[in-house]
Amino acid sequence: MTAAVARQQQRSDRLRLLVQPIAVVVLVCGVLVWAFAQDLDSIEKQSLTASSLLSATWDHLVISFVVTALVLVVAVPLGVVLTRPWARRVAPVFLGIATIGQASPAIGVLVLFFLATGLEGLWAAVLPIAFYTLLPVLRNTMVGLQGVDPALIDAGRGIGMSTGAVLRRIELPLAVPLILAGLRTALVLAVGVATLAVFVNGGGLGLLIDTGYKLARFPVLITGAVLAVGLALLVDWLGAVAETYLGPKGLR
Amino acid sequence: MTFWDFVADRWNRLVGEALLHVSAVVQCTVLAAAIGVGIGIAVHRSPLGSAVATALTSAILTIPSFALLGLLIPVLGLGAPPTVVALVLYGLLPIVRNTIVGLNGVDTSVRDAARGIGMSRAGVLTRVELRLAWPAILAGVRISTQMLMGIAAIAAYARGPGLGVEIFAGLTRAGSANATNQAIAGTLGIVILALLLDGIFALVGRYTVSRGIRGE
Amino acid sequence: MASEIELIDVTKRYPGTGQPAVDSVSMTIPAGEIVVFVGPSGCGKTTTMRMINRLIEPTSGRITIDGEDTLSLDPDRLRRGIGYAIQQAGLFPHLTVGQNVGMVPGLLGWDKTRSSDRVDEMLDLVGLDPGDFRDRYPRQLSGGQQQRVGVARALAADPPVLLMDEPFGAVDPITRGNLQDELMRLQAELRKTIVFVTHDFGEAVKLGDRIAVLGPQSRILQYDTPEQILANPADDTVAGFIGAGASLKQLTLLRVREVELSKAVTASVTDDPADIRAKLTEAGRGFALLLDDRGRPVSWVHARTPGRPTPVGDSVTLQSTLQDALEAILTEGGAAVVTGSRGEYVGLVEIDTVMSTVRRLREEAGA
Numbered sequence: 001m002t003a004a005v006a007r008q009q010q011r012s013d014r015l016r017l018l019v020q021p022i023a024v025v026v027l028v029c030g031v032l033v034w035a036f037a038q039d040l041d042s043i044e045k046q047s048l049t050a051s052s053l054l055s056a057t058w059d060h061l062v063i064s065f066v067v068t069a070l071v072l073v074v075a076v077p078l079g080v081v082l083t084r085p086w087a088r089r090v091a092p093v094f095l096g097i098a099t100i101g102q103a104s105p106a107i108g109v110l111v112l113f114f115l116a117t118g119l120e121g122l123w124a125a126v127l128p129i130a131f132y133t134l135l136p137v138l139r140n141t142m143v144g145l146q147g148v149d150p151a152l153i154d155a156g157r158g159i160g161m162s163t164g165a166v167l168r169r170i171e172l173p174l175a176v177p178l179i180l181a182g183l184r185t186a187l188v189l190a191v192g193v194a195t196l197a198v199f200v201n202g203g204g205l206g207l208l209i210d211t212g213y214k215l216a217r218f219p220v221l222i223t224g225a226v227l228a229v230g231l232a233l234l235v236d237w238l239g240a241v242a243e244t245y246l247g248p249k250g251l252r
Numbered sequence: 253m254t255f256w257d258f259v260a261d262r263w264n265r266l267v268g269e270a271l272l273h274v275s276a277v278v279q280c281t282v283l284a285a286a287i288g289v290g291i292g293i294a295v296h297r298s299p300l301g302s303a304v305a306t307a308l309t310s311a312i313l314t315i316p317s318f319a320l321l322g323l324l325i326p327v328l329g330l331g332a333p334p335t336v337v338a339l340v341l342y343g344l345l346p347i348v349r350n351t352i353v354g355l356n357g358v359d360t361s362v363r364d365a366a367r368g369i370g371m372s373r374a375g376v377l378t379r380v381e382l383r384l385a386w387p388a389i390l391a392g393v394r395i396s397t398q399m400l401m402g403i404a405a406i407a408a409y410a411r412g413p414g415l416g417v418e419i420f421a422g423l424t425r426a427g428s429a430n431a432t433n434q435a436i437a438g439t440l441g442i443v444i445l446a447l448l449l450d451g452i453f454a455l456v457g458r459y460t461v462s463r464g465i466r467g468e
Numbered sequence: 469m470a471s472e473i474e475l476i477d478v479t480k481r482y483p484g485t486g487q488p489a490v491d492s493v494s495m496t497i498p499a500g501e502i503v504v505f506v507g508p509s510g511c512g513k514t515t516t517m518r519m520i521n522r523l524i525e526p527t528s529g530r531i532t533i534d535g536e537d538t539l540s541l542d543p544d545r546l547r548r549g550i551g552y553a554i555q556q557a558g559l560f561p562h563l564t565v566g567q568n569v570g571m572v573p574g575l576l577g578w579d580k581t582r583s584s585d586r587v588d589e590m591l592d593l594v595g596l597d598p599g600d601f602r603d604r605y606p607r608q609l610s611g612g613q614q615q616r617v618g619v620a621r622a623l624a625a626d627p628p629v630l631l632m633d634e635p636f637g638a639v640d641p642i643t644r645g646n647l648q649d650e651l652m653r654l655q656a657e658l659r660k661t662i663v664f665v666t667h668d669f670g671e672a673v674k675l676g677d678r679i680a681v682l683g684p685q686s687r688i689l690q691y692d693t694p695e696q697i698l699a700n701p702a703d704d705t706v707a708g709f710i711g712a713g714a715s716l717k718q719l720t721l722l723r724v725r726e727v728e729l730s731k732a733v734t735a736s737v738t739d740d741p742a743d744i745r746a747k748l749t750e751a752g753r754g755f756a757l758l759l760d761d762r763g764r765p766v767s768w769v770h771a772r773t774p775g776r777p778t779p780v781g782d783s784v785t786l787q788s789t790l791q792d793a794l795e796a797i798l799t800e801g802g803a804a805v806v807t808g809s810r811g812e813y814v815g816l817v818e819i820d821t822v823m824s825t826v827r828r829l830r831e832e833a834g835a
Contacts, residue, residue, distance in 0.1 A: 008356060105438075107406050107419055195319055221326065225322040
């Protein structure tokens, strides 16, 4: 990347860091004020209560964060293992599976998992979404670890650090920025796909969209959709903040 | 009925849906590319314009596709219109971003040289800058296509065309004999089509990127 | 504290290659000396060095340090007892300077206070103010400062043996000269056993107590003092590599006045040490030459210890031969002071000047 392009990327990142939370607040407040100002019929009133909105949002967040935690626990160690010299040969196989996982339509993965296992609810949503979002974290972990200057690993070994210490104290800290970027991508993907959890009875904001659509109650549909948009923007913003403040200081 | 019997049995219908799926994605990508490259060209000289366009497109990319589709239904109804708008909107994002990155990545000295030998501004753009930015733009189009293949499946929810129909049919008829076969046919079909399209893009790249800037 | 290193029939053969990368090398590296491995790139000098701390395991042969077989030790423990400095320093970018230098003491289980005292002591030793540098990150340092931190890290646990792989290869010539001077000052104090790898013969002559000129597969072409190698190259290959040979003898025919002299930073013996230090900082140099009231050279002082001068030993006159100058350089280290007819300072002859003259004579003879 040329310096000009990098500079521009930085500028646009800063812009988002600033504007995105404002957009979230405006969107969410706007839609809530709009929805409750409508002349609602009894069905709409039932769907649009503070507690039902909160519980849908809460379910949505739970799915997203359980997915992200699962991906973190699976993809980072897997990425570490696949970058060890003795595992170089099998790495392409796992990357290939993860790539196909992401190339397949999210709704297809979700529905197939549901039909194959008969599971419903949280785990019926979480497991296929986790499979679908594994790739960004796996790939970024591997790229991050492979990108560590071999001279630093050599220096670490040369001054007497064990392979474990080199991994823990040099390789992983240096890969943290990329791993965080991968996690942010995964989290945003998870929030997006979690809107589909409603199809396997997993709840979430998709429930409002689906209810509003099936019963032709557009205020419910729009409220659900806008809340989902707001949540995605908010989570992405939190990810950006984490990326900015959690990376190793010496690299910033 | 085994999966292969199912496919043989429904072959004509599946092929029809596959064609609709691909043609929706391809047409929307072409439209998105035309608009996206246009936006990229319009803003790339202004640092603020580029930053705003990049920030806006990246932010829109985070919006859940099901939510966007839901928002379009009250406005545009069902069927083709919401599908096309959603696909074009998502398709725009990687293309705008990559066009700006590609155009800004062109070396200033190359641009100066082109002006210096007497090319007009439009000449510099079409004969030098766009040629050099083409690999980046093409990569953006390729990412868009892959993404749209998956999003088009969700469009079936709003009665959009394509293989998503099979997936949703499998879901609503869960428990019946062919439910799983339908879902597999839809999902697998989309994966295969996505890989095919990706292969075609690789070929297009091979034949349209100047050999002088190909990374070989 | 220093240790003798012995290599006995050390061979490294990579699987699937016909010829060994290092073929049956035997040599003794005496305790407390700087031994420089010098040779063309790809000759296996780095491989040979890396077998001493077992970053590369020898295929056959033995390496002992103070008589103890390195293969009998746990490799990580072995390396904690051997200092290691590499090109571009290899500092960990996510750790502060203090954390980098304190890494080995930490690995050895030193307690916090002892470690941090040691870090400050080491930074001070390599000429970096601990208060100023301890909490900086490597990217906030210049190339030369990074190399100093690299050396401080290598020395932090007071290892008897130090391995240095082209540690000054990535910095500009002036900084490199200063770092070399600094290393020689440190070595005069510490007397470690240092194995130093370089492809620059000038650097080898300046730093080495002994030089091992290595050929392909790390074959030892000549292993001797710099004086001996310059005066009597073992064969044409060595002569070719050091750019000397017959042309070295012609140095007796050339006078110091015929070559370009370089300038030292000078000061008066009566000057205030603080002023001298300021002058050196401004010039970016490590040493100043002190002159008496009649302009005659008296002593050298280092920027870090302006109150403790060392007397000028051998000096040469404008009429001396370059051969004499070379001898003076080898005893003085790096450069010889040139005096005029009344004993007054007129300039310096540096090793690089002599080496390039030798090269020129050689090219003229060949042409």
